[in-house]
Amino acid sequence: MDLVEWWRTAVIYQIYPRSFADSDGDGVGDLPGITARLPHLADLGVDAVWLSPFYRSPMVDGGYDVADYRDVDPVFGTLADFDALLAEAHRLRLRVIVDIVPNHTSSSHPWFVSGLRDRYVFAPGRGDAPPNDWQSLFGGPAWTRMPDQSWYLHLFDPGQPDLNWDNPDVRDEFEDILRFWLDRGVDGFRVDVAHGLVKPDFSEISVFDQDGVHEIYRGWRKILDSYPGQRMAVAEVFDTEPARVARYVAADELHQAFNFDFLEAPWEPETLRRIIDASIAAAAQVGAPPTWVLSNHDRRRHVTRFGGGPAGQRRARAAALLMLGLPGSAYLYQGEELGLPEVLDLPAAARTDPQWLRSGGAELGRDGCRVPLPWEGDAPPFGFGPGGRSWLPMPPDWAGRTAAAQRADPDSMLNLYRAALRQRRPAAALTWLAAPDGVLRFETDGGLLVTANLGDSPHPLPARPLLASSPVDATLPPDTTVWLRAG
Structure with missing residues (x-):
């Protein structure tokens, strides 16, 4: 192992x-x-x-x-x-x-097709209204009415009835x-x-x-x-x-x-x-x-x-x-x-x-x-x-x-x-280092120094990088990240 x-x-x-x-x-x-x-x-x-x-x-x-x-x-x-x-x-x-x-x-799952309702979330409505006002993440009500007037829950599409995990x-x-x-x-x-x-x-x-x-x-x-x-x-x-x-x-x-x-x-x-x-x-x-x-x-x-x-x-x-x-x-x-x-x-x-x-x-x-x-x-x-x-x-x-x-x-x-x-050097922790405005700079316990310029201005580079996301010379341009050896 x-x-x-x-x-x-x-x-x-x-x-x-x-x-x-x-x-x-x-x-x-x-x-x-x-x-x-x-x-x-x-x-x-x-x-x-x-x-x-x-x-x-x-x-x-x-x-x-x-x-x-x-x-x-x-x-x-x-x-x-x-x-x-x-x-x-x-x-x-x-x-x-x-x-x-x-x-x-799926509503085509054998459980739903065969009417095993205790394995899904069914509830009575409020008159002609659904059981509550929950909305589907795909838009519209999260409830669909069955022919017997009961309602089933679907937090997504009506073709995706929610399971009853209390069962x-x-x-x-x-x-x-x-x-x-x-x-x-x-x-x-x-x-x-x-x-x-x-x-x-x-x-x-x-x-x-x-x-x-x-x-x-x-x-x-x-x-x-x-x-x-x-x-x-x-x-x-x-x-x-x-x-x-x-x-x-x-x-x-x-x-x-x-x-x-x-x-x-x-x-x-x-x-x-x-x-x-x-x-x-x-x-x-x-x-x-x-x-x-x-x-x-x-x-x-x-x-x-x-x-x-x-x-x-x-x-x-x-x-x-x-x-x-x-x-x-x-x-x-x-x-x-x-x-x-x-x-x-x-x-x-x-x-x-x-x-x-x-x-x-x-x-x-x-x-x-x-x-x-x-x-x-x-x-x-x-x-x-x-x-x-x-x-x-x-x-x-x-x-x-x-x-x-x-x-x-x-x-x-x-x-x-x-x-x-x-x-890439697998790591479990990082330490933030001082950096100019708009720049993120950290060192990992895997031995990598990462500097990312998210600002609008270039900044000096202290050393030649191991890897750069865009071409660099003596400066780190905007919208560019470089990897260097820590230390």
Whole structure:
């Protein structure tokens, strides 16, 4: 057994299976496509991959509406394809984390179809009105009325009824699901909506982060610890204070939690330093590592969030070195190593996100960060699959952003990430150093000195850097991060 748990300093790469690589030409990414492209990730230098859901699903919410947690949806392949992916990943020394979706199932799940209502959250209405005023995160009421006039809860889409975690059958089922995938050899789980499982009294306004969830995760931790190989779980907990998030990663619960404060932070030094300090302090209280993330499948890509165009690219490069220099564990979202921006001009007919559909087009939704990856070639779909199509259209100007084009360019975003992951020094702590206004400078116990200029003026560089996000000479330009040897 390793002396240091691998997940404490790991860099984990998120794969959104529909959009990573297509093997059969239908325009939708799949498990064999992922398997064929795993060498890209091994060469990139990440430690593990996280797969968003690939289970049987009507795909109302991109697979986060699960109809069968123990099988692969035919659009993605078969269980044999999953086993082959896992074996190849392990051969390449990549660990594999899979999504688990315990807050809700699909309305096509056998439990819901057969009317096992005690396993879901049902309640009588207030006359013709729903039980309370809770709203769906996808817009509109969080309740849908059944023909018998009862109402069921769905904090997301009506096709995603919320489970009743007060029912022991639900708890037993998910513990069995965990064991099913652990027995197949997965290295861990990403827990979707981890703070949503236990519901409050219907009179309360706040729906999430109820104290009862922690008993559930203490049970899950016992299961994870019963398997060899340091199996782990990372919690999705959003809109929650760092001190509350830390409760999910206590020593007897889950191992990590995503850092949404960091993900959503503006490119502003004081705010970033405050978030970094709060995140490290909260995690340290329970002995957990902090985590860092810039983009994911639910948020606008950070190239666009940081301004788009050349300025957004420059800041994204600087943000990557800042993030990868921090102590703890980092999560990358597929395509960020290529500097992909958010696609904001997708045609309405191509959009499938329930956020877009339920808002009547008022919200663009998340399709723009889920556009398939460009691998090679001069025209869409850039080698995504053999059929010459992709389930979402790809911008023609991505020709210069393909993995093949960037691999040949020493100054590309891809090669910046490759160099950073080769030179990254895992660390558990940092010390802030004096710096001019607009500059963040810290030293880690891994021996790295990180200096990030988020201001408007250049500043002198004391030494030649090991790595720079943009060209430097004797000064550190704005929107640039450098790594130097500490001391």
